[in-house]
Amino acid sequence: MTPAPRDPARLLPLSPAMFHVLAALAESPRHGYAIIKDVLERTQGRVALSTGTLYGLVKRLRAEGLIVESAHRPTASDGDDERRRYYRLTDFGRAVAVAEAQRLEQMVVVARASSLLKGRQRA
Amino acid sequence: MNRIPFRQRLFRVLLRLFPSEFRGDFGPEMTQAFEDERRDAAAAGRTGRAGFWWRTVRGMAMTGPREHASVMLRDAGYGLRLMRAHPGVTLTALLTIALGVGANTAMFSVVNGVLFKVPFHDPDRLVTVRVGAPGSMSAAITVSQFETWRDRVRAFDGITGFTLLSPVLTGHGEATRLAGECVSAEAFAILDGTPVIGRPFTASEDRAGQPLLAVIGHDLWTTRLGGDASIVGRTIALDQEPVTVVGIAGPTFGGPHAYGRTNLWMPLAPCLDRLRAQGRRAQSVNVYGRLAGGVTLPVAAAEMESALERDATAAPDGQAVQVELAPLLDELIGDVREPLLALLGAAGFVLLIASANVASLLLGRAHARRKELAVRAALGCSRARIVRQLLTESLVFGITGGALGLLVANWILGTILAMRPASVPGLHRVGMDWRVLAVCLFASLGTGLLFGLLPAITGAHVSPAAALGEFGRGAAGSARQRARSALVIAEIALSLALLVGAGLLTRTFLHLRPDNPGFKPDGKLIVTVTLPRAPSSKSDSSTAFFDQFFERLRSQPVFAGVSASSTLPLTGNVRMPATVAVAGHPLGRRPNVDMPVVTANYFDEIGMAILRGRGFSRDDSSGSQPVTVINETMARRFWPAASPLGAYITAEERPGLSVTRTVVGIVNDVRGTGNRLGAFSQAYVPWAQGGSTYMTVVLRTDEPAERVAPIIQSQMAALNPNLPVESIEPLNAVLSRSVSLWRFAAWVMSLFAGLAVVLASVGLFAVVGWSVTERTREIGVRMALGASRSQILSLIARRALVWTALGLALGLGLAVATTRFLASWMVDVSPLDRTTFAAAAGLMAVVALTAAYVPARRATKVDPLVTLRAE
Numbered sequence: 002m003t004p005a006p007r008d009p010a011r012l013l014p015l016s017p018a019m020f021h022v023l024a025a026l027a028e029s030p031r032h033g034y035a036i037i038k039d040v041l042e043r044t045q046g047r048v049a050l051s052t053g054t055l056y057g058l059v060k061r062l063r064a065e066g067l068i069v070e071s072a073h074r075p076t077a078s079d080g081d082d083e084r085r086r087y088y089r090l091t092d093f094g095r096a097v098a099v100a101e102a103q104r105l106e107q108m109v110v111v112a113r114a115s116s117l118l119k120g121r122q123r124a
Numbered sequence: 125m126n127r128i129p130f131r132q133r134l135f136r137v138l139l140r141l142f143p144s145e146f147r148g149d150f151g152p153e154m155t156q157a158f159e160d161e162r163r164d165a166a167a168a169g170r171t172g173r174a175g176f177w178w179r180t181v182r183g184m185a186m187t188g189p190r191e192h193a194s195v196m197l198r199d200a201g202y203g204l205r206l207m208r209a210h211p212g213v214t215l216t217a218l219l220t221i222a223l224g225v226g227a228n229t230a231m232f233s234v235v236n237g238v239l240f241k242v243p244f245h246d247p248d249r250l251v252t253v254r255v256g257a258p259g260s261m262s263a264a265i266t267v268s269q270f271e272t273w274r275d276r277v278r279a280f281d282g283i284t285g286f287t288l289l290s291p292v293l294t295g296h297g298e299a300t301r302l303a304g305e306c307v308s309a310e311a312f313a314i315l316d317g318t319p320v321i322g323r324p325f326t327a328s329e330d331r332a333g334q335p336l337l338a339v340i341g342h343d344l345w346t347t348r349l350g351g352d353a354s355i356v357g358r359t360i361a362l363d364q365e366p367v368t369v370v371g372i373a374g375p376t377f378g379g380p381h382a383y384g385r386t387n388l389w390m391p392l393a394p395c396l397d398r399l400r401a402q403g404r405r406a407q408s409v410n411v412y413g414r415l416a417g418g419v420t421l422p423v424a425a426a427e428m429e430s431a432l433e434r435d436a437t438a439a440p441d442g443q444a445v446q447v448e449l450a451p452l453l454d455e456l457i458g459d460v461r462e463p464l465l466a467l468l469g470a471a472g473f474v475l476l477i478a479s480a481n482v483a484s485l486l487l488g489r490a491h492a493r494r495k496e497l498a499v500r501a502a503l504g505c506s507r508a509r510i511v512r513q514l515l516t517e518s519l520v521f522g523i524t525g526g527a528l529g530l531l532v533a534n535w536i537l538g539t540i541l542a543m544r545p546a547s548v549p550g551l552h553r554v555g556m557d558w559r560v561l562a563v564c565l566f567a568s569l570g571t572g573l574l575f576g577l578l579p580a581i582t583g584a585h586v587s588p589a590a591a592l593g594e595f596g597r598g599a600a601g602s603a604r605q606r607a608r609s610a611l612v613i614a615e616i617a618l619s620l621a622l623l624v625g626a627g628l629l630t631r632t633f634l635h636l637r638p639d640n641p642g643f644k645p646d647g648k649l650i651v652t653v654t655l656p657r658a659p660s661s662k663s664d665s666s667t668a669f670f671d672q673f674f675e676r677l678r679s680q681p682v683f684a685g686v687s688a689s690s691t692l693p694l695t696g697n698v699r700m701p702a703t704v705a706v707a708g709h710p711l712g713r714r715p716n717v718d719m720p721v722v723t724a725n726y727f728d729e730i731g732m733a734i735l736r737g738r739g740f741s742r743d744d745s746s747g748s749q750p751v752t753v754i755n756e757t758m759a760r761r762f763w764p765a766a767s768p769l770g771a772y773i774t775a776e777e778r779p780g781l782s783v784t785r786t787v788v789g790i791v792n793d794v795r796g797t798g799n800r801l802g803a804f805s806q807a808y809v810p811w812a813q814g815g816s817t818y819m820t821v822v823l824r825t826d827e828p829a830e831r832v833a834p835i836i837q838s839q840m841a842a843l844n845p846n847l848p849v850e851s852i853e854p855l856n857a858v859l860s861r862s863v864s865l866w867r868f869a870a871w872v873m874s875l876f877a878g879l880a881v882v883l884a885s886v887g888l889f890a891v892v893g894w895s896v897t898e899r900t901r902e903i904g905v906r907m908a909l910g911a912s913r914s915q916i917l918s919l920i921a922r923r924a925l926v927w928t929a930l931g932l933a934l935g936l937g938l939a940v941a942t943t944r945f946l947a948s949w950m951v952d953v954s955p956l957d958r959t960t961f962a963a964a965a966g967l968m969a970v971v972a973l974t975a976a977y978v979p980a981r982r983a984t985k986v987d988p989l990v991t992l993r994a995e
Binding site: 032033034037038049050051052053054055056057059060084085086 | 138142146149150152153154155156157158160161164175179180182183184185186187188190191
């Protein structure tokens, strides 16, 4: 809705749930339930978004211009329903996700430097 | 038939937690995602299904309200921007709401403090006891009657006797007379008064012959006794005798008379011992009880009556005694409950008027915004959505106005409390607390809803075609006009009802205000002194003490005159002998004759007039013939035809001491206190022949009380350093206090009525103004066709006249229906007083028509050329 160039840093930090949704859309457009499943798999079941929570996030991410509805729909091979909408990252959304990932990375660097993650360095 | 599965119905219900906009946008795909997830969860077994449902319900329940909040915040933000864009309308509306909410919040905090903050649990079960025969019930219960009930009646959880003892505290700063209450050991349990430190006294300590103990009040403990907990177990000097402190009461405990400011509590039986040792009868007490659960008043009363019948000592004359129980709260706050609620109702009227005014204002704004709303509707915004947005905007108004209302409330409350209406109990509990804030918030939100609803609904009814096509006055226009007329009529009606109420209370106040109280209060200070009654005390010692005190004061050049009376007018204090016989005829059990003891110069000094016979002189000494001077009321009551001069009055002036006095003069009546306007029968006794341990000294001086207080105190200290001077204040202050309740009531009601009238006239002014604006084109055409200015004026004014007439008619009806709630505060004025009704209606009519005339005149200034050219 508001595609004007903005500074991604202004939206940081993202909530973990928001970041997971952006990460789920980083590779390809997905519909709502696919996002839920992707997040669940990526986090090995630690983050289970509910339908209500997800669509609250979708609404906000859309209003911020981080995601948009994707015109591209995959073929109806997996029982695609016309009620489903597919979402994809906008360029701005990708920039915000990258900025958040970098922010998290820096935090990890700090944690390592201060020996907080000593035992798990090689993991 | 295709039944929708339960899970889908449940999900639809959960979807209803979201705003309709959200549902419209995401509903179908959420349902799809829910179905997908459920299918996968079903494959994961029972645990998977349970986890799925838990996640779904929790997620929907958390996200839905959050979405609502975000919509509301957005609408509120829009509302705030609109408020900034129209500062004139905004300021008027906010001020109006602030006045309405402020009046209500202030009045509610009074009602809350006095009526609702009851310091007892289950107050309905607390009762007072009266005995006697029908028509002459009395709260004076003999000690043996009380003891019979205490020992035999099972209808109570606890029952306590009660009497007053006001000892002087010495040894902790200046000598001070304390307000003490003597109660049974049960009193603390039945009145929720377990001491916060130490203990209450026990039943074994509440027996005759036991030493006096004290539970001290929290205030006294913190202010005079240093707040030191180690005082418990130690002694304090009361009337110069050591009394052991056993406990310290909690800050909210106030004994049975919870609304007063009692300093200490002592066990009843030792108290009665002490009173008797001081030469008092101390034969009767008041009785309070807490009914056992499930026991009704008549059942308890019947049990008490039969207990008395079985016990001959409790009813010595063998007559059956009737017992009457009444809720304690009725005794404490019964007199003020209805009028206070009526004043709260009056504040409610002001709020309604304020709401009507703001509704009218917003109707105008909704009209001005019809284009914007039509565009929204055309873009697919539902009517519910528009109503919601307009309502949210109103709520923003309501809350902002309400916040300002707190400031108004604070001011009104400050003024009310400064008036200290003497007979409204519990005012010290009045203040802002969570209840008051909740009511303020509720009033603000309620007002927002009330005034927002009408404009919201009419606003949402906008037809896009009509509004965008700019057809100014269609069906919606006349509906709006009707709505506004109704609002104006309601405002006039409510204002008139308030005006009538204010008029009635003001008339009562003016009527009671003692322009001529029967004495001259200016330039006089009063000082009250109570002497302790020592066991050996004869009246001689107190007479000697006071004589010295008077002499010392007379020697001070600052006092032009010194006189004294045992009972001062308007204070409610009386000195009633147990028996009085007039010209040989006894007057029955309670003769209702006040026999004040006064110094010989009292009548002259206070400015009373001897109407017949003579006043007292120095010749009326203890050795001369006993004499009395009676007042007009007494003369009329007992000697309606003959002259009372030379007649005899015999009274038991002290226990066991009857004196027969000759009437030597008649003085004018002095006004009674409060609403007891009519004077008592009074028979004055000369100081030298009477004596009293309680005297109020009247000092004639132009100096203020603060300046002469040290002089008075030093004179007292020179005589007895352990005696407190209880109060030094102008006589005028006593006078003013005696009508403080009516001043308070009249002021509050007039304030509300004034607010109402101003608001209603502003409302009328605005509505007539709008109707002129809306009809400018029509007026222009009429004038172009030859209508004269007076015809135009009457065209506009006719409507205002009809509204005013309808408003007045409704208002008079409303006043007739509601003024009776103020009746208990009205003295010698009927709740339907015609003069007041007529004057209020006249005033309202004048104000309303003036408010309508100004904009109507503007209509006559319309230039037909300009309007028609604008077309």
